[in-house]
Amino acid sequence: MKARRIRVNGFTDIPRLMPRLNIATLPDFFILYESLNKSIPSNEIIAKMERVLTALEESVADALSQPNKTESGMIAGGASLLQQYSAAGGSLLGSAFSQVICNAMAVAEHNACMGRIVAAPTAGSCGVLPGALLTVAKLHKIPRERVLRSLFVAGGIGEIISIRASLSGSTHGCQAENGSASAMSAAAIAALFVDDLSTIESAAAFGLKNLLGLTCDPVGGLVELPCVKRNVVAAVNAVACAEMALAGIKTVIPLDEVIDAMAAIGNSIPSTLRETSQGGLAVTETAQRITAAMRGKQ
Amino acid sequence: MGIFDVMGPVMIGPSSSHTAGAARLGYMARLIYGKPIKKVQITLYNSFAETYHGHGTDLAVVGGLLGLPVDSPQLRNALTIAEAQGIRYTFVWKQDLAQHPNTVKFLFYDVDNEGGSESSGSSNGSGNESGHAFPAPPFSITGNSIGGGNVRIVEINGHRVDYSGYHDVLMITYQDLPGMIGFIGDTLGTRNINIAYMSLARDAVEASAMAFLKLDAPCPPECAAKLRANPNVFSVITINKLGDGV
Numbered sequence: 165m166k167a168r169r170i171r172v173n174g175f176t177d178i179p180r181l182m183p184r185l186n187i188a189t190l191p192d193f194f195i196l197y198e199s200l201n202k203s204i205p206s207n208e209i210i211a212k213m214e215r216v217l218t219a220l221e222e223s224v225a226d227a228l229s230q231p232n233k234t235e236s237g238m239i240a241g242g243a244s245l246l247q248q249y250s251a252a253g254g255s256l257l258g259s260a261f262s263q264v265i266c267n268a269m270a271v272a273e274h275n276a277c278m279g280r281i282v283a284a285p286t287a288g289s290c291g292v293l294p295g296a297l298l299t300v301a302k303l304h305k306i307p308r309e310r311v312l313r314s315l316f317v318a319g320g321i322g323e324i325i326s327i328r329a330s331l332s333g334s335t336h337g338c339q340a341e342n343g344s345a346s347a348m349s350a351a352a353i354a355a356l357f358v359d360d361l362s363t364i365e366s367a368a369a370f371g372l373k374n375l376l377g378l379t380c381d382p383v384g385g386l387v388e389l390p391c392v393k394r395n396v397v398a399a400v401n402a403v404a405c406a407e408m409a410l411a412g413i414k415t416v417i418p419l420d421e422v423i424d425a426m427a428a429i430g431n432s433i434p435s436t437l438r439e440t441s442q443g444g445l446a447v448t449e450t451a452q453r454i455t456a457a458m459r460g461k462q
Numbered sequence: 463m464g465i466f467d468v469m470g471p472v473m474i475g476p477s478s479s480h481t482a483g484a485a486r487l488g489y490m491a492r493l494i495y496g497k498p499i500k501k502v503q504i505t506l507y508n509s510f511a512e513t514y515h516g517h518g519t520d521l522a523v524v525g526g527l528l529g530l531p532v533d534s535p536q537l538r539n540a541l542t543i544a545e546a547q548g549i550r551y552t553f554v555w556k557q558d559l560a561q562h563p564n565t566v567k568f569l570f571y572d573v574d575n576e577g578g579s580e581s582s583g584s585s586n587g588s589g590n591e592s593g594h595a596f597p598a599p600p601f602s603i604t605g606n607s608i609g610g611g612n613v614r615i616v617e618i619n620g621h622r623v624d625y626s627g628y629h630d631v632l633m634i635t636y637q638d639l640p641g642m643i644g645f646i647g648d649t650l651g652t653r654n655i656n657i658a659y660m661s662l663a664r665d666a667v668e669a670s671a672m673a674f675l676k677l678d679a680p681c682p683p684e685c686a687a688k689l690r691a692n693p694n695v696f697s698v699i700t701i702n703k704l705g706d707g708v
Binding site for chain 2 (some may be wrong): 215
C-alpha cells in the first residue's frame with residue numbers, strides 16, 4: 165500500500181496497519197508516520213531525532229555538572245546529595261538504581277534552574293526519559309542506533325496519548341505529564357531489547373496505570389515541587405514496568421483503554437488540582453509562605 | 463501533534479508555556495517589528511504576571527526580542543545583554559480576564575521619534591506621510607502562549623490576527639479602495655506565490671485597511687518592494703515561517 169498520510173486513533177490500529185505498509189517494527193512505523201504526515205524525508209526525520217538524543221544526553225551531563233538550586237529554596241541541589249551519598253557507599257540497591265534516581269532528579273532540577281532540556285513530553289516531566297531510558301541503555305551497552313530507534317517508540321506512545329487524551333497537566337493533571345513520560349519511557353526501554361508489540365504495549369500500559377490519578381498542584385505555580393521528585397518516581401516506575409513486560413507479564417487492560425481511563429479521570433479532577441495552584445500541596449501553610457516570599461521578590 | 467511535538471521542544475526550562483512560549487513570542491514580535499529595537503514596553507498579563515519571576519518569563523521574553531532561540535542558554539542573561547545593546551525595556555504587570563491567561567503585549571517605540579517630527583520607517587503601521595508634529599504611535603503586538611511551547615500572535619497594531627509561525631506571512635496596510643486585493647493577488651500570483659489564507663480588516667477612522675496573508679512560499683524583498691511602491695500602500699511587513707529550534 166502506498167499511503168499518503170497515516171492516521172491512528174489508538175495503539176490497536178498499529179498492528180493492523182504495519183503489514184499493509186510493509187513495516188516490521190514500531191520505530192519504523194513511527195518514522196514513516198512522521199515522514200508522511202509532515203512531508204519530510206525519513207532520513208531527515210532520523211537526523212532530527214539524532215539531535216533530540218544528543219540534547220537528552222547533554223541535559224544529563226549539564227545537570228550533573230553542578231548543584232542545581234532555585235531562588236525559592238525548594239530545589240536545593242538534591243541530585244548532588246544523591247551523587248555524594250551513592251559515592252560514599254550509601255546506595256540502597258546498587259549504583260544502577262541510584263543512577264536512575266539521580267539522573268532523573270538532576271535533569272528535572274536543571275529544568276527548574278533554566279537549564280537546557282528536552283520537553284519529552286513536557287518540561288515538568290523532562291527528567292523521566294533521560295533518567296530511565298539512557299541509564300538502562302548505558303548499563304546494557306545498547307548500541308546508540310538502537311537507543312535512537314527507541315526514541316521513536318517513546319514519541320509514538322506520547323503521540324497516541326495526545327490523540328486520545330492530553331499530555332498537559334492543566335488538562336488532565338500530573339498523570340498526563342509524569343504518567344505519560346513514564347509510559348513512554350517504559351515502552352522505549354522495552355524496545356531497547358525486543359520488537360514485540362505486545363511487550364512494548366504492556367510496558368506502556370503498566371507505566372501509565374501505576375500513575376493514574378496524579379494531580380498537578382505545584383507550589384507557587386513553579387515547576388519545582390512536587391514536580392522534581394515525581395520525575396524520580398516516574399523514572400523508577402518506568403524501569404519496573406519495562407522489566408515486568410520483558411518478563412512476559414501482559415497488560416489486562418489494553419493501552420488505549422488505559423489512556424481513555426486517564427482522560428476520564430483527568431476530566432473528573434477539579435480545576436483546583438490542574439496546574440492552577442489553588443489546591444492540594446500548593447495551598448498548604450508552608451506552600452503559601454513560600455509563594456508569598458516569591459511574590460515579594462517580583 | 464507529531465512525534466517531535468512530543469519529543470520536544472529542546473528548550474531552556476522551566477516551563478514550556480511560561481519560558482519557551484514566552485521566548486518564542488518575543489522572537490516573533492522581533493520579526494514582525496522588523497527594525498532594530500530601541501525601546502519597548504512589555505506588558506505581562508494574568509498567569510504571566512503572577513509567576514513570571516520563578517519561570518524566567520521576563521528573561522525569556524527579552525531573550526526572544528534579542529533573537530535568541532528557545533534553547534539558548536543565553537536566555538538567562540537576556541536582561542544584561544539587552545542593556546549592553548542599549549535596548550530600553552520596561553515591564554508592566556496586569557490582570558485582565560478578557561485576555562488569555564498567558565498573554566504578553568509589546569509596544570515598540572521609535573526612539574528617534576519621541577516628541578520629534580521625523581517620519582517613522584516604512585514598515586511602521588502609522589503611515590508614510592511624514593512631517594506631522596506628533597510622535598508616531600508605538601508599534602503594538604500581542605501574543606498568547608497556548609501550551610507546550612506553542613504560541614499565537616493575536617494582534618498587530620490594533621488589527622486582530624491569528625499567526626503561529628507555521629506559514630510565511632505578508633501583512634499590508636493600505637488605503638481602502640476597490641482593486642487593492644486584486645493588485646496584491648496579481649503581484650503574488652505573477653511570482654507564483656500561492657495564498658493559503660487571507661483575512662481583511664478595516665479601520666473606519668483612518669480609512670485604512672489591513673490584509674493579513676499566509677503564503678505557501680516567502681514573499682521575497684523584490685515582491686515586497688513592488689507592493690510598497692503602490693502609492694495606496696502604507697506599509698508592508700513580511701515574516702518568514704519559523705524554523706526548527708525557535
